[in-house]
Amino acid sequence: MVNAMASSSLEDLCLYISLRISNIKKCIILRDLGKHDSCKRFLHKICNEGILVHELLQAMEIQVKKQEELKKSLKEIQKSAERAQKEAWHLLEHMPRYLPKPLQVCNVEPTVKHKEETKAVEPKCEKKPAKGRAIKEVALITTEEFENVPAYMKGRITYDQINAVVEEINKAVVDKYKILYQPLKSMSAPVRNLYHRFIEEETRDTNGVFFIVDNDIKQFTKLKLDKRFYIMLSILRHCQRVREIRSSGLVRYVIC
Template identity: 50%
Template sequence: MAQNTGIDGKYNICSSDLNGLCTHLNTKISNIKKSLQLRKIEQEPSLKILVGKIVHEMFLLNNILNQLELECHHQERQQNQFQELQESLERDYNEAQHLRDNMPIHLPKAVPNSEMSLVVKTEEPRKESEVVQGKKPSKKTRYIKEVAFITAEEFESVPAYMRGRLTYNQVNAVIQEINKAVVSKYKIMHQPLKTMSSVAKNLYFRFQEEETKDTKGEFFIVEADVEEFTQLKADKRFHRILTILRHCLRVREIRGSRLVRYAIC
């Protein structure tokens, strides 16, 4: 507190400092009065009951706040779970979209067992009525082995230098043409000679000449069969695809008499 010294040697107090001091003292007095009133609560039954109710309400309010905090944590965990679920659904949706947009033209076929490579359906047993009436038994159906289409996973496993710019669909399209040649060839091979046309007979005799001891029981074609029964040409691209098919164990080469035979695996 600032003080000024007068001519007579006495101290004079500034009016502003005096007002601040009065305010401070009044605040202190008010706080003391409140303290004295609070000390008298025990002596006033009405005030004591009121304070008890206030304390009870504070406990209830505290419990409600605790429950709200727990609920907030629960909602936060659920939100995180919903977020993870949404991300998982988005991944599944994107994968489904990718599968739909990249659906392969050809799906792989089931390859039968080696024991069934020669004949799939044998002669069906004759019914008793057919035996009595002297009907001829049904003809047996011969199985023709075909090249199984490659899967997308197999195509991706092929080394990049083999694939080059070839696509999965292009390789399976060539497999389809090779199967057409195989089926056409062995339909002639299974056909009775007396029912053949002259063109079919010439092809039949060529097929017989191409047989060797190594091709016994095998289904195979040569480049001439591909050009005879399909629109494919035995060019550089065709041989690159054959390399992929050998890598994927779909065909194998049988060489002999200056001729390459492509046997179906």
């Protein structure tokens, strides 16, 4: 058994030495190939191929660096987009209840004379400013303006409540002046009575301004003219949304 083990170790050692000798011979052969004219052409071609491979590796390295920079830039854009998305969702979830509305305009077409008769045309209301008479409305109170209102004046009144009153006042203003801009012949008897009341309430001081009175608020809105309502009117005066003209025992709320 000892002889077998010794034989195995000797064979392995011989194989190892033979492999090394073979490698040495290959190196000597490859070294001497350059001396043969028949091999120089192949060696030159191999050299050129090596140069091309080297240039290709350099170009690939440049592209890899560009891709890494692009990846870094895309990550920054992604982070910026994610921040913008979060801000957009925050704005969407906290959208103000009251936003400014486009100015409402009522166009009254001129009367058309035909066969010595005048044909009354119903007024057409449009949202875009165009030819016709614009109805001025109260601008909504901003959060900054509401915060600057003195605490003693606001009491427990909230931002939403004050702008809800603004919308109701605007409804009264629009409904009133739609009637005033309507041809008289097209009015029903109740509407004609309102028209004459509107005319009687005008004075020299109201020339060229838009205003309503308490009766208009009762007529066109569901607001209660209680103490709380008049406190809100004082806030609107403070924010320069309305002003008052008093004469003949009547208070006129002028739209600023």
